[in-house]
Amino acid sequence: MTLFKQLTIIFLSVTIISCGSNGAHKKSDFSIETNATKGNISNHKTLNLSVKNKKDHVIDSITYSLNGKPIAESYSLKDEKLGKHTLEATVYFNNEKQTTASAITILNSDLPKVYTYKIINEYPHDITSYTQGLEFYNDTLYESTGQYKASKLRKVDYKTGGVLKNINLSDEYFGEGLTILNDKIYQLTWQKGTGFVYDVDTFEKISSFKYGNSKEGWGLCHVDNTIYKSDGTENIWLLNPDTLSEEEHIQVYTNRGKIVGINEMEWIEGNIYANRYQKDGVAIINPKNGAVIAVVDFTPLKNLVTQHKDLDVLNGIAYNPKTKTIFVTGKHWDKLFEIEIVKD
Numbered sequence: 001m002t003l004f005k006q007l008t009i010i011f012l013s014v015t016i017i018s019c020g021s022n023g024a025h026k027k028s029d030f031s032i033e034t035n036a037t038k039g040n041i042s043n044h045k046t047l048n049l050s051v052k053n054k055k056d057h058v059i060d061s062i063t064y065s066l067n068g069k070p071i072a073e074s075y076s077l078k079d080e081k082l083g084k085h086t087l088e089a090t091v092y093f094n095n096e097k098q099t100t101a102s103a104i105t106i107l108n109s110d111l112p113k114v115y116t117y118k119i120i121n122e123y124p125h126d127i128t129s130y131t132q133g134l135e136f137y138n139d140t141l142y143e144s145t146g147q148y149k150a151s152k153l154r155k156v157d158y159k160t161g162g163v164l165k166n167i168n169l170s171d172e173y174f175g176e177g178l179t180i181l182n183d184k185i186y187q188l189t190w191q192k193g194t195g196f197v198y199d200v201d202t203f204e205k206i207s208s209f210k211y212g213n214s215k216e217g218w219g220l221c222h223v224d225n226t227i228y229k230s231d232g233t234e235n236i237w238l239l240n241p242d243t244l245s246e247e248e249h250i251q252v253y254t255n256r257g258k259i260v261g262i263n264e265m266e267w268i269e270g271n272i273y274a275n276r277y278q279k280d281g282v283a284i285i286n287p288k289n290g291a292v293i294a295v296v297d298f299t300p301l302k303n304l305v306t307q308h309k310d311l312d313v314l315n316g317i318a319y320n321p322k323t324k325t326i327f328v329t330g331k332h333w334d335k336l337f338e339i340e341i342v343k344d
Contacts, residue, residue: 029055032089032102039102042255043080043289044109049073049089051100057093064089082106082290083234083251083258108255113294113343115284120325120338124161127306127334129154133178133187133220133264134316134329137200140164141318141327141336144178144187151175153187153203158327158336167203177219177264179227181241186227188217195244212246213237221265221272228272228287230265234258236272236290250290252283259283259292268319268326280314282328296341298328305333 035041035048049064050073064071065088066080085106090099125131129152133144141158145151151173155165169175169189176188184206185198195217197206211217214231221228227239229246234253237246252259252274261277271293272285280302284294298314305311312331319326329336 028098028100029053029057030089030091030098030100032087032100034087034102034104036104040105040107041077042109043077043082043106043291045077047071047075047077047104049075049087051089051091057091060092062089062091077106080106080289081250082108082253106253107257108253108289108291110291110293111255112283112292115294115296116342117296117298117339118342120340122304123158123336123338125329125333125336126161126163127308127332130312130331131264131316131329131333132176134318134327135178135180135221135266136318136320136322136327137180139320139322142178142180142185142200143316144175146175146190146331148172148174151189153178153185153198155203161336165203176217177221177230179220179222181222181225181227186220186244188220188229190218191216193217209244213249214246218263218277219265219274221267223267223287228265228267230262230274232261232263232277234260234262234290236262236265236274236285236287250285250287252285252290252292254292264315264317266317266319266326273317273319273326275315275317277315278313280330282314282317294343301328301337302330302333304337305330305335308332 031052033050033052067085085104087102130146132146135142141156143154149171151169153167154163174190176190178187183200185200188195193211195209214237216231218232219230225241229237229239234251235249237249240247262274263277264275266273272287274283280299282296283292286293310332314330316329325338327338
């Protein structure tokens with residue numbers, strides 16, 4: 001099987017982007033022209049800009065911007081985030097000025113690598129848990145589960161599967177991802193636009209927070225004092241740890257297009273490892289620009305758990321700093337797998 005077929009079958013059914021260069025201001029006398037192909041350009045290239053002068057005005061000067069940031073007419077994209085961006089050109093002529101806009105999509109220059117894995121251990125996992133979030137804290141596993149009237153927040157002995165602490169969410173909430181920062185548990189709910197903050201030791205609810213531009217809650221992870229939030233699209237939002245407001249975001253892209261359905265996430269050795277909803281695989285994402293640098297196919301794991309009518313997809317990934325290993329499970333799986341990623 002070719003690498004391209006592997007990626008397509010395993011994980012990376014992408015949405016191919018085709019963004020034309022039609023200006024947003026249709027009545028403008030000018031339009032932006034670029035070296036992007038059908039609006040797409042790789043981040044290893046230099047973006048070359050010019051303006052089509054539809055009425056042959058005598059132009060005094062032109063300024064360009066990318067997402068509001070001034071750029072030159074020849075501009076390297078190597079440090080830019082991937083995804084959809086807005087170009088603007090402001091043209092000065094005859095003591096007048098007109099601004100015209102165009103969309104481009106920046107793609108990653110490299111094809112994602114395909115990694116494999118090795119199973120180190122298998123542990124019991126509650127088969128009734130519709131796993132949404134998974135994270136280690138002080139060598140103890142914390143889990144958030146979903147489904148209306150069945151959503152929970154749990155502290156688990158990962159070696160035995162025993163539940164050390166449990167609270168149930170109100171019936172109106174569908175639990176989603178979690179992360180633990182500064183002795184606080186942050187838990188998302190799905191479509192209510194609300195997340196909760198708990199004391200990590202007592203599970204006492206401290207506060208709640210509302211989402212911003214991300215309409216749904218899917219996955220959470222963090223590094224240092226930055227929290228990352230997925231919403232089921234290609235977007236991953238960076239949250240302020242104090243206000244939990246969405247300050248900026250990255251878009252998850254490959255060399256061919258965007259990857260949607262970003263779900264449960266974990267920060268591992270400088271990258272974001274993310275489940276993709278309804279896919280039994282994990283994408284390894286560069287948090288600086290959103291590039292998918294590698295994928296791991298975990299499809300065989302599903303055959304190693306008890307087969308039953310409620311068995312669902314892989315979901316749940318956690319890194320244990322003590323063992324320096326990764327743990328994965330799925331929705332209604334009766335096993336938790338400790339694995340090692342093989343990159344050769």
